[in-house]
Amino acid sequence: MAVVPPRAGAVVIGAGIVGNSLVHHLARLGWRDIVQIDQGPLPNPGGSTGHASNFIFLVDHSREITDLTLDSVRQYKELGVFTQSGGFELARTPERMEELRRRMSSARAWGIEAQLVDPGFVKEKVPFIEADQFIGAFWTPGVGVVDSLRAGTIMRESALDAGALTVVPTVEVTGLSTEKRADGRRRVTGVSTTGGDVEAEVVVIAAGVWSPKIGDMAGISIPLTPAVHQMVSVGPCRQLAEREGEISFPIVRDMDTLCYERQHGADMEIGSYAHRAILHEPEDIPSIEQARLSPTEMPFTPDDFDPQLEQAYELMPELLGSEGAEMRYAINGLLSLTCDGAPILGESEVAGLWTAAAVWIKEGPGVGRAVAEWMTRGHSDIDLHHSDIARFHHHQMRREHTRLRTTESFIKTYGIIHPAEQYESDRGRRLSPMHESQKKLGAFFFETAGWERPHWYESNAGLLEQYGDAVMPREHEWDARWWSPIINAEHLRMREAAGVVDLSAFCIFDIEGPGALASVEQTCVARCDVAVGKVVYTPVLDPAGGFRSDLTVMRLGEDRFRVVTGGAHGMADRAWFRDHLAEGATLTDRTDEISTIGLWGPRARDVLAPVTHDDVSDEGFGFLTCREIQVGEVAVLASRISYVGELGWELYVAMEDGAQLWDTLLRAGAPLGAVPVGIGVYGTTGRLEKGYRAFGSELDAERTIVEAGMARPKVKTADFVGREAYLRQREEPPAAVLCTLTVDDHTSASGVKRYMLGGEPILTREGEPLTDGHGHHPYVTSAGSAPSLGKHVLLAYLPPEEAVLGRRLSVSYMEELYPVTVGSVDATPLLDPGNERLR
């Protein structure tokens, strides 16, 4: 009977690819006294790693996932377990071919060798494929297969050799113990197992599909679901058996039939993502004793796979029908899915309890390294904010949400997903107080952090005629999908009169108490020791000087600050502030109590003044100040700030008064031409004309204030997280410079005008790649219309030598080049560079 030691520096639960990478990197970074446990035997304890198909395609539209994948491939190569095979992604339809062109954009942006090829090229490398079944393919020569079990063993052994690790297989976790700290937050104190109890202040849940069950033991939600991926293995096939080794033909992803064909010795493995989503609860996964194969190799359900047979057979009839080839192995293999497709990494709300779950083979070692860096030094080299466990809002922590969203997204695993595509399931979780009014106005809702947010209003369709071509209509369906020219009409009306914007999705929390000032001072880059009633816009950095966030802080009292940040990343920001509270400070989340309405435009003051007795003149209510005013009968905290570059206010109001304030503003504004304006303006057109940066697009942990062009002349003397790094960054020339570019000509070869949506590579005018000081290639971080300029605007980090006003470059969109010109090399806005309109 295996027994765990009584005490450990850190306990890692799980010996799959993630747990093994993690112990390796923790040991490499100097941690000792690590205990790794697993319920199963080694080297294959029965989790998803054991039945993985183990191939790695390199290009993903997400930079974060691609970077983790590329780092993983580097590590697999170092471990000697990577076999390069090359890989094809096939297009059977013109729509898919277009998607593969978009994939080329991502390949160029991330610097991965790839090319679009014709069926003949594929046939040459995969002779048993029927070339008339598809029209083209995306070829990535760097694709390969790995031995993930062997990789795990080597990594575990390296930690053992370093004397850093004790491994205890065949013990099952039965409980996690926690206690309440002095500050009220719980912390982890140990792990109970069938092999005894182990005390530890750091515990990592790297238990794959079982992670939610273990998280529940400490009362934390790890919102992933075990889901079936079907795989059958056919062989021996003569065509494959003739060649030596595990793999000698490129892997084929038949994207339109949602399946892949991957050689494994003499067998061909066919995997499918085409079946209905088959989800399980972690509690219903069989034990090792109950399972026929391993617990995560569930009984095959042939009915679900049958439709795939014919499609696979069409593609490779000679191979799959070859004499003696039989379906020898077929499983419903379990893997982990999450509501947004990203992994679940980082420290949970229980201090010391970390998670590293919902990770696939292609990201495993990269995640192991990044999380180990995060654990040992507080930040990782690769920005992980999309994967941060702190990102989840309450509605997302429900198992129901995960189940609904993954059911919807499973079939899109190989899908063509528009960058703005919205989920349909589990919508309407959070409704602003003006929701009913917005529905009547014909709002087209997008979702952010569970909130339904109008992206534009059909009630403004009448403006289209008024503004004509100034609304920059888009001819191509893809460019115009999840978009409307009404956005640009609303924009023009806002710049001309005023717009009223629902900002209920803001995350709002108050920092209070004698330690409040110290808390915000040590967290924010900008000086927060300002007069009561001042509004501060500030970056928030990690210790390495990368962005954690950018947000606004209002000083509402001597010992009272209100932090306002975007909904999407709000929960992670809240966790960051919670982790950096000074003594004597508390954090209270006000998000569900307070609604926010934006009012901006040249007539904003004329809209507000008649409905309040308070002084809203420039003299009486200056820029970057805030204070309580009465609007009609409603008490409002007004803050004079703008993300769209216009005069106006953010108006914070009690949730129950939100609808009344909304109606008051619309009523008062109507005679002046004010209209309700959607997030399409707030988040894109208005902001881009002003060159305002957005966290998650321009700003993330791999970007610095200097590169983003946001450095102020002075750095405050008070200490703050990242100060040292920031001071250093200020002394060095930047490796990249965030620039604003405009597109000079949109005409494609076919004559149709095309509009970039973001993520496209920026190249020289001639189409040659550019490389910045980090070795990265520039890509569009945000793209959108600038209707007041009549231009399409792109933001991108350029190599410093290219960051020159008027520099002529090009952007590659769907594999065609379009000329662009650098319009700004710092935060200077293209529209109203003197910020006159804010007055």
Added chain:
Amino acid sequence: VSVDVLVCLKRVPDATGEVILTADGQAVDGRYAGFTTSVHEDCAVELATRIVGESGGGATVLTVGESEAVEQLRSALALGCSAATHVVAEPNALGPADVAREIAAVVRDHEAQGRRHDLVLLGNDAADTGDFQVGIRLAHELSRPVVNGANLVSVADGEVVARVAGPDGDETYRVPLPAVVTVLEGGVEPRYPTFPGRMKAKKVEIEERGLTSTPAGGGRIRLTLPPPAPSRVEVLGTGAAAAPAVVDLLERLGVLSR
């Protein structure tokens, strides 16, 4: 002369993992391990496929069971059977006499339609209930000769040749067609489906029927699990020093002989 074979099989929980019973104790729970057919029946399908392959004719697969048992019919179709009959019924309500009577009814009805099943193959016993009765009862119903527990079956000149491996040697039986044989695993290696076979299987139209009379039931009260077999772990040693002990053990088990 072409021979027509009817193979009978039963959807049963896969018992290669730990056996779990349903809450009411009436059945084995297949939730984790999935459902399959017994190895005896797999061999019966294999034998049927070989017999019709050699003699021409067709193999029909039959099951008496729940609607999900169509999965097992399709699996047999993928292996070379060309027709299927599904008597849809709740299997736990049936005793072996009921099952035998229902199979006999199918054989008679098919015969009335001009489809004569010369040979009926069944598994030696069901993997879940283990009643060991259906084959003999079926033969009795149909007034046919029966050979039990054969692991090799072939057909030549209107006769079935069935080999039964006994403890003291093989017994070979020759019985005239039409006949019934129950099959014991071990004589042939069941094949896996081919890709085209599976594709063909899903296109076959399956004959669906109901029960011909009210089942009498099996009289079973409930299933119980035997106490877990005692297991003892003995550490033979570690490293190279353990080698002699391992060799001794392998000799004792008869794996090695010196």
